[in-house]
Amino acid sequence: MRISVIGCGHVGLVVAACLAKLGNKVTAVDTDGEKVKLVNTKVSPISEPGLEEILSKVNIEATRDYSPIRDSEIIFICVPTPSTEDGSISLEYITQATKQIAAVLKEEKGYRLIVVKSTVIPGTTEEVIVPILEGLGKRAGHDFGVCMTPEFLSEGSAINDYMNPARIIIGEYDKRSGDRLSSLYQNFNAPTLRVNLKTAEMIKYVSNAFLTTKISFINEIGNICKQLGIDTYEVAKGIGLDERIGAKFLNAGIGFGGPCLPKDLKALIAKARQTGYQPRILAEVLNLNNGQALKMIDLLKKHISLKDSSVGVLGLSYKPQTDDVKDSLAITVIDTLLKERARVKAYDPWAMPNFSKLFPQIEYVTSEGVLRCDAVLVLTEWEEFEHLDYKGKVVIDGRKIAKAKEARIYEGICW
Ligand code: UGA
Numbered sequence: 001m002r003i004s005v006i007g008c009g010h011v012g013l014v015v016a017a018c019l020a021k022l023g024n025k026v027t028a029v030d031t032d033g034e035k036v037k038l039v040n041t042k043v044s045p046i047s048e049p050g051l052e053e054i055l056s057k058v059n060i061e062a063t064r065d066y067s068p069i070r071d072s073e074i075i076f077i078c079v080p081t082p083s084t085e086d087g088s089i090s091l092e093y094i095t096q097a098t099k100q101i102a103a104v105l106k107e108e109k110g111y112r113l114i115v116v117k118s119t120v121i122p123g124t125t126e127e128v129i130v131p132i133l134e135g136l137g138k139r140a141g142h143d144f145g146v147c148m149t150p151e152f153l154s155e156g157s158a159i160n161d162y163m164n165p166a167r168i169i170i171g172e173y174d175k176r177s178g179d180r181l182s183s184l185y186q187n188f189n190a191p192t193l194r195v196n197l198k199t200a201e202m203i204k205y206v207s208n209a210f211l212t213t214k215i216s217f218i219n220e221i222g223n224i225c226k227q228l229g230i231d232t233y234e235v236a237k238g239i240g241l242d243e244r245i246g247a248k249f250l251n252a253g254i255g256f257g258g259p260c261l262p263k264d265l266k267a268l269i270a271k272a273r274q275t276g277y278q279p280r281i282l283a284e285v286l287n288l289n290n291g292q293a294l295k296m297i298d299l300l301k302k303h304i305s306l307k308d309s310s311v312g313v314l315g316l317s318y319k320p321q322t323d324d325v326k327d328s329l330a331i332t333v334i335d336t337l338l339k340e341r342a343r344v345k346a347y348d349p350w351a352m353p354n355f356s357k358l359f360p361q362i363e364y365v366t367s368e369g370v371l372r373c374d375a376v377l378v379l380t381e382w383e384e385f386e387h388l389d390y391k392g393k394v395v396i397d398g399r400k401i402a403k404a405k406e407a408r409i410y411e412g413i414c415w
Pocket of ligand 1 (some may be wrong): 151152153154155157210211215248249250251252253254255256257258259260261264318319
């Protein structure tokens with residue numbers, strides 16, 4: 001099929017690359033000229049394992065200009081929907097993109113399908129996107145179709161997540177729209193659920209809200225286990241063997257960060273409140289997470305006084321296999337260390353260039369440099385941290401690094 005993908009961020013590029021790999025003719029549109037140039041020279045503007053290899057083998061036409069989308073049968077919208085001050089999402093980019101699509105399609109004959117893949121609050125596609133598309137005289141369900149299909153890609157495993165999805169959710173304006181999107185997905189071997197637009201939007205938020213709930217739940221259990229001298233990870237293994245509970249997302253630690261989980265949880269809470277409902281579980285999941293990383297500081301203070309001490313930090317990205325530092329809990333921890341006048345030295349295999357834009361005032365060193373500090377905090381579970389020599393050190397571990405237990409003084413955040 002001929003496909004356009006609007007937005008060359010993490011989601012858009014992975015979608016574009018995978019659809020091209022599957023034999024579709026893909027055009028990628030982004031307002032950022034630098035990104036467009038990189039994609040056209042088959043270089044990935046983001047770090048995602050396997051992505052550049054696909055880009056090197058396929059032919060994606062990247063452009064800043066929307067006009068080539070007129071040749072596409074399906075147009076995916078994959079632009080960001082960032083958080084605003086009150087936790088709700090900003091629709092600035094998605095409305096801009098939709099206006100541009102509407103302007104191009106205004107002059108065209110022939111049915112096109114527009115698919116929202118950006119994460120948007122339930123009701124957005126129907127109440128915001130469709131009216132913009134119809135604003136220039138075309139009719140949804142007649143001149144064009146509309147779907148909303150949420151993405152379930154995790155950074156670091158996004159290519160595999162796209163190629164081997166656990167499920168495909170198709171939110172459809174009408175049957176014709178859903179049929180066209182289904183035909184694109186026909187070779188995927190995954191259960192497919194066809195629902196209306198706002199149900200699809202809600203499924204995305206509830207998936208992420210459930211994952212955050214699981215993490216805050218096991219962190220709370222971990223905090224109790226620590227008081228009782230019980231290893232939370234053994235408890236998690238024990239309960240995870242029950243299929244109704246499941247073993248995944250029960251890794252206790254400093255909590256969840258990153259570009260998606262905190263943002264989506266806040267947006268769902270904000271939307272619920274707007275409707276007049278006060279969500280209690282979701283609000284507590286967020287509260288627990290906000291406090292969890294700071295436990296690292298409390299534990300550290302039991303062993304050293306922070307003022308003028310050197311504190312080493314292992315791990316700055318919000319999780320391993322990415323250089324992404326968006327809402328990384330390392331930000332909360334390092335911010336507090338600096339307020340307490342500690343001298344911070346940090347190491348991360350991939351994320352130091354990104355983190356140094358946020359914190360130019362700390363020192364970036366090797367892992368050995370970190371281990372020479374008065375105390376060490378482990379904030380991301382990079383595999384290489386399993387091979388360091390922690391003997392004789394003071395280590396506060398936020399991510400359960402087995403080798404770190406060899407330290408002279410070792411404390412797990414909740415084990
Ligand atoms: C998350 C979801 O897992 C994806 O399914 C979803 O598509 C994506 O958001 C999105 O909405 O785009 P991602 O943010 O890439 O993916 O990363 P996760 O693997 O979910 O990790 C998020 C955070 O939770 C990390 O800080 C990680 O360290 C933390 N986490 C995860 C835990 O603390 N414990 C766990 O057991 C699992």
